[in-house]
Amino acid sequence: MSIRTDRLKPSFKSFIEAQPMFFVATAAPTGRVNMSPKGLDSLRVLSDQKIVWLSMSGSGNETAAHVLQDPRMTLMFCAFQGDALILRVFGNARVIHPRDADWAQHYGLFPDYAGARNIYVLDIDMVTTSCGTGVPEMSIQRRRAESEMVPWYDDLGEAGVKAFWAKKNTKSLDGFETGIFADPVD
Template identity: 55%
Template sequence: MATAHSLNSTLRSFIERQPMFFVATADVAGRVNVSPKGMETLRVVDDTHVRWLNLSGSGNETAAHVQTTGRMTLMFCAFEGPAMILRLYGQAKVWHPRDEHWQSLLADFPDIAGSRQVFDLSIDLVQTSCGTGVPLMDFKANRADVELVPFYEKMGEDGVRDYWRRKNMLTIDGKPTGIFDEL
C-alpha cells in the first residue's frame, strides 16, 4: 500500500481508463453509502481535484452526506490489465441545477438526461493497493446508455423533477438531500 497527497500522471491515466468507479459517503450517524458510477462522468481537474456528474437514481444519499460532513472517498479498481486499487479521500461540495455555477460546471461533461448534481472533490489523500483480490472482467458496454439515459430522456425535464420530488428529497435515514431548496 502506498499513500500520497496528490495524483500523478500514472494515476491520472489509470483513472481515465476505468469504465466505472465507486463513491462512498457517510453522515455523522446513519448508514454508509457506496454507489457505482460510470459513463465518462468523472473529470480530473488537476492532481488534487476531481469532479463528477451525478445522474438521477433511486436514492440521493451522497448529496445529503456531503452537505453535512463533506467527506467522500472515490475508489477505482482495475478489472482489466495489471491489478490495482486506487482510493481518493477528501472533502467534497455538491452543486445542484439551481446553483449559480451549474451551467459552467456542466460544460466539462456530456449532455446526459437526468443529470442531478456535480460533486467537486478536493483530494487530501491518495492511496493505492495491490488489487489482486479484484476479479478480471471484460467491459462490454455502459448499461446506462441503453437503460438509464433513455428512461430519463423519455421523462423529460419536468418528469425528472417530479421523480426527484418523489424519490430524491430524503435519504433512507430520513435526512434532506438538498435536491430542492425546500424540503
C-alpha cells in the same frame, strides 16, 4: 507496494481516466454509510488535487444528503483489466445542484445527459494504492446506463425528471435532506 500521497500522480490520472466505473463512499455523522457504483462519461480530473464528477438521477440520493451533513468522500477505482491495482482518493466534497450559479460551468465539462442531478467537486487530501489482486479481471459486455437509463430520463422530459426527484431524491434513507430542491418538498 502500496503508495500513500496527498495528490494524484500523472500515472494515477491516466489510470482513473481508463476505468469504466468507480465507486463513491460517503457517510453522515450518524446513520448508514453509503457506497455506490458510478459509470458513464461522468468524471473529470481537474488537477492533481481536484476531481469533479456528475451524478445521474437514481432511486436514492444518499451522496448529496451525506455531503450536506459531512463533506468526507472517498472514490475508489479498481483495475478490472490489465495489471492489478486499487486506487482510493480521499477528500472533502461539495455538491452543486442544477439551480446553483456554478452548475453551468461544471456541467459543461460533461456530455448533456438527461437526468443529471448533482455535480460533486472533491478536494483531495490523500491518495492511496493497494495491490488489487483480489479484484477479478473482467470485460465490459454492455454499458446499461447509455442504453437504458439515459433514454428513460430523456423520455421523462424535464418536468418528469423533477417529479421523479420529488418522489425519490429529496431525503436519504436516514431522513436527511438532499438539497435537490431549494426548499424541502413535503
